[in-house]
Amino acid sequence: MTRxxxxxxxxxxxxxxxxxxxxxxxLEVVGxxxxxxxxxxxxxxxxxxxxxxxxxxxxxxxxxxxARLRDEYPGIRVLALSMLxxxxxxxxxxxxxxxxxxxxxxxxxxIFQAIxxxxxxxxxxxxxxxxxxxxxxxxxxxxxxxxxxxxxGGLSRREMEVLQLIAEGMTNAEIADKLFTSKRTVExxxxxxxxxxxxxxxxxxxxxxxxxxxxx
Numbered sequence: 001m002t003r004x005x006x007x008x009x010x011x012x013x014x015x016x017x018x019x020x021x022x023x024x025x026x027l028e029v030v031g032x033x034x035x036x037x038x039x040x041x042x043x044x045x046x047x048x049x050x051x052x053x054x055x056x057x058x059x060x061x062x063x064x065x066x067a068r069l070r071d072e073y074p075g076i077r078v079l080a081l082s083m084l085x086x087x088x089x090x091x092x093x094x095x096x097x098x099x100x101x102x103x104x105x106x107x108x109x110x111i112f113q114a115i116x117x118x119x120x121x122x123x124x125x126x127x128x129x130x131x132x133x134x135x136x137x138x139x140x141x142x143x144x145x146x147x148x149x150x151x152x153g154g155l156s157r158r159e160m161e162v163l164q165l166i167a168e169g170m171t172n173a174e175i176a177d178k179l180f181t182s183k184r185t186v187e188x189x190x191x192x193x194x195x196x197x198x199x200x201x202x203x204x205x206x207x208x209x210x211x212x213x214x215x216x
Contacts, residue, residue, distance in 0.1 A: 003028050005030060008057070009034045009054065031048065077118040094123075095200060101125055
């Protein structure tokens with residue numbers, strides 16, 4: 001049973017999430033708060049596995065709360081759940097310590113998948129966010145093959161393929177199926193890409209790829 005804590009400054013949103021999550025027998029809502037301070041005051045007496053965290057809140061917002069959770073409760077997974085879908089908010093939340101980011105407009109199945117992903121120690125970026133970033137990439141001027149190769153930072157051909165699929169919002173499992181390889185191999189490629197590009201998270205990785213013309 002995964003224990004969830006809901007943090008959003010709108011009661012109606014928390015009520016809706018509680019009702020939605022009640023449909024999944026493996027999930028249990030153990031608490032709720034209207035901002036980060038309320039969450040942190042309750043955590044010592046409320047065992048929690050995953051915090052569903054809004055970004056824009058009064059008193060202590062999602063960025064500051066995620067950073068506090070990272071430092072004070074490293075065992076708790078943080079899933080940002082917000083209406084804000086611009087690249088700056090997504091990137092900043094991931095850099096603050098969130099393990100995933102999904103939009104409130106997402107379907108319940110995607111929210112369940114996001115919770116499962118962060119619980120398993122994986123990162124999760126909502127499909128709509130991934131498509132939005134990809135659209136920006138596709139609208140950018142294309143680089144020539146020689147220029148792209150020069151800026152690839154030593155990425156292999158297979159790593160370039162994995163990078164392309166990451167930008168399309170695919171999970172490691174989906175990439176493995178697409179490339180007819182194992183999930184572990186994809187995870188290794190992903191880690192190599194991050195090390196070679198020195199990107200701190202998926203959003204930063206996509207920005208790097210877009211700036212350097214590495215995507216088709």
